[in-house]
Amino acid sequence: MRTIDWQSDHIVIIDQTRLPHEIVTRELRTVPELVTAIRSLAVRGAPALGVAGALGVALAALSTADPVAAAAEIRAARPTAVNLAWGVDRVLAKLPLGIPEAVVEAITVLEDDVRLNRTLAERGADWLAARVPGRINAHTHCNAGALACVEWGTALGVLRSLHERGRLGHVYADETRPLLQGARITTWELAEMGIEHTLVVDSAGPSVIANGLVHAVVVGADRIAANGDVVNKIGTYPLALAAARAGIPFIVAAPESTVDEATPDGSAIQIEVRSEEEVIEFGGVPIAPEGTRALNYAFDVTPADLVTAIVTEERVIEQ
Amino acid sequence: MRTIDWQSDHIVIIDQTRLPHEIVTRELRTVPELVTAIRSLAVRGAPALGVAGALGVALAALSTADPVAAAAEIRAARPTAVNLAWGVDRVLAKLPLGIPEAVVEAITVLEDDVRLNRTLAERGADWLAARVPGRINAHTHCNAGALACVEWGTALGVLRSLHERGRLGHVYADETRPLLQGARITTWELAEMGIEHTLVVDSAGPSVIANGLVHAVVVGADRIAANGDVVNKIGTYPLALAAARAGIPFIVAAPESTVDEATPDGSAIQIEVRSEEEVIEFGGVPIAPEGTRALNYAFDVTPADLVTAIVTEERVIEQ
Structure with a gap:
């Protein structure tokens, strides 16, 4: 489907x-x-x-x-x-x-x-398989799987291609507050594919990386600026900081249509701010005192120097 | 009370x-x-x-x-x-x-x-007031307020002392998944004190810092190793990474009883792993597909080199 x-x-x-x-x-x-x-x-x-x-x-x-x-x-x-x-x-x-x-x-x-996703997923899998020996444990954020695309997926597509080759180990998925795309959708896709996985709260992702549980971070992108700055779901930037500190690859898998040559860098991209209710309520139930205000950035900017490689259907852009 | x-x-x-x-x-x-x-x-x-x-x-x-x-x-x-x-x-x-x-x-x-908290809070307020001109905007995580102590608080005590001096601006508080101590308790304390504040999801904290909305990060600690590594609520480490990248102070406010000279560094500290249910359920309602496994670290380790200063009732330890 x-x-x-x-x-x-x-x-x-x-x-x-x-x-x-x-x-x-x-x-x-x-x-x-x-x-x-x-x-x-x-x-x-x-x-x-x-x-x-x-x-x-x-x-x-x-x-x-x-x-x-x-x-x-x-x-x-x-x-x-x-x-x-x-x-x-x-x-x-x-x-x-x-x-x-x-x-x-x-x-x-x-x-x-469908075709582009499959191509970029194979290219991303090639890149990782050539650099990490044995079974690769990976960390991902939000959902860049089949459900974010038409079929197959981008970041999760890379993991799916590794899985087909018998080269995927364990996947750690962030829950992705406030709307829990990771907890709700990524875990569901991983289970459907028969991939072993563990859910963590977003703020635990950097510890999963620091503790050596994964060999690479693989995420999607919502916009990539001309200089290589990557805009993706809020919570991507802390994983990039942690990956750089741990010395593991931080890979962005996205189609060429995500690359926006007209935007010089991340600071020029409008970051969607979504409703406060998404943060202060949970399933309609308030989780904060009445009157609490929230700032709900939907995305963050990962500076190009923290990105090891951007993989598209046409190329691998290494920083 | x-x-x-x-x-x-x-x-x-x-x-x-x-x-x-x-x-x-x-x-x-x-x-x-x-x-x-x-x-x-x-x-x-x-x-x-x-x-x-x-x-x-x-x-x-x-x-x-x-x-x-x-x-x-x-x-x-x-x-x-x-x-x-x-x-x-x-x-x-x-x-x-x-x-x-x-x-x-x-x-x-x-x-x-009560006395120690008040003393360390004043010392922390002195440290920040001497380094940041005007009203200080701060980011905090979890709850290191009066409710984490007997009265007054540690990290939130520092902010409270700045507030009394008219030197506090806006406070950004992380919700602190999975148990939402920030959304439930810190916001409540800040409102009681009449301090302007905004709630964000944990993964947005690093963006709040990167976007220049705060002058400093101020957190508490659950254990401080002899080398200055700090164990605090899960989600503290990403804020320290972001503060270092942004070049703003990352301050830990804790009583001397938190300093554990018998533990050489963070790697020697047992990190509590709490129940999976805290992550995969919300108020008893499942948020992930049935059978999803979770890893629920309660704390993380912030390496000493990312900590600008540790403030206790007796001293300021600068790295």
């Missing part, structure tokens, strides 16, 4: 807010439905957002009078992952040629994602 | 598992009741554990036939904070002189805690 797919005239997604307790698919037939799904993280993960942007413009072409305006709404649904805008723009460029051409381009983006 | 106190022949505590929703005091009249309170974190915080150990031996002397055996049980209730053993041993040394002498010693430990 694909995380996001196209069916004749609408989008079908697995609703990731319901995992791991239920596997619910949802049909998105209008642009507002898609925008809501993106904002609520029912569809999430940079590669999947790229596909959502592309399919969204096809949906806009078929269902609205002004697809260019609708595309602008989709583009603005989340600000940090560059893939969303990239997917929108790629299909928007075909729209003057006609609606069928736009739909074909959107489906091409969808199918490409 | 004191977090922990002595009343004629028993201990009274504020049950910290019930905060911030309820302020419930509990009477502990037997050693098993005390051991359960310590294990469940109803009484927590290194200085408060020192007092609990001391009062516990007084309780054992009054309520058991074999106070030495009972003292050993209290001593073993939690392994990482050295203060617990220190409090037990201090009163145990007076027991051969008679029960009244043991009770007087226990009460002395209790009263000393």
Whole structure:
């Protein structure tokens, strides 16, 4: 089953807010439905957002009078992952040629994602397998697995490819507060793949690294600046600091569409700040005294000098 | 109101598992009741554990036939904070002189805690006030406030002393997964003191530091090794890495009883591993797929070279 797919005239997604307790698919037939799904993280993960942007413009072409305006709404649904805008723009460029051409381009983006992910995952697995002998224990953060993409995954795709080769050991996954994508989704994917894994709170990740439990950190990315600074889910930066201190590789696995040559460095990237409720409530129950304010950065910036290698479907960028 | 106190022949505590929703005091009249309170974190915080150990031996002397055996049980209730053993041993040394002498010693430990905390807090405030001009914004982790002690607090005591001098700006507090001492208790104490504050998820702390929102990190400690390595609540180490990278002071505020000269360095300290349920459940509700395993380190080790200064009631140890 694909995380996001196209069916004749609408989008079908697995609703990731319901995992791991239920596997619910949802049909998105209008642009507002898609925008809501993106904002609520029912569809999430940079590669999947790229596909959502592309399919969204096809949906806009078929269902609205002004697809260019609708595309602008989709583009603005989340600000940090560059893939969303990239997917929108790629299909928007075909729209003057006609609606069928736009739909074909959107489906091409969808199918490409599967192929590109598989390619970059194999390249990442090659890189690690050549440098770490025996079974490789890895640390990952958030979810950069099949559910963040269409299929296969980026960071988790690298681990999956190592697993297929019999070269993967144990995986440590951060829970990824506030929305627990690691606890809910990454553990679920790892279990489905039969990969041994252990869940830790985010703040324990640097100790897992310092204590020598893993050979490498492998994460995805939401945007990579021209200088190699990496924006990824909040909590990635502390792992990079800990990996540098421990002298183990810190690997970023992401498609080329995540690389934003127009952005010079991490300081130029708008970091999404999400609602305070995500932090001060848990499943609707307050966890802090009434009136407590929270700052909810959705992403952080890992400076390029802490990144050992960025692996895409086309290349390995070593710092 | 004191977090922990002595009343004629028993201990009274504020049950910290019930905060911030309820302020419930509990009477502990037997050693098993005390051991359960310590294990469940109803009484927590290194200085408060020192007092609990001391009062516990007084309780054992009054309520058991074999106070030495009972003292050993209290001593073993939690392994990482050295203060617990220190409090037990201090009163145990007076027991051969008679029960009244043991009770007087226990009460002395209790009263000393208030005075020592106030002294170290003022010293920490002096240190920061001399180095950071204007109002000081600070980051803290877990709870090293009045509720971790008898009164006043260590790390939060430093901030409280700065606040009294009109030199404190904004405080950023980590939620402190898995048990949320920061979200539940630190925010509550800061609000009570009228200190402006913002809650963040633990993994956002390093970004708060990298983004220049704070001038210093101020934390407590559960044990300090002879070489200056600091053991404190899980999540402290990433803040120290981020503070070093940002070039801001990382300050540890703790009483001398936390310094363990018998332990050469952090690697020799037993790190408590708590139950998996604390990570995989939230308020009894599973947050991860059934069968998910977790590793729940309660503490981490911050190497001495990342610690700018350790402030006690007697001295400032600068690295």
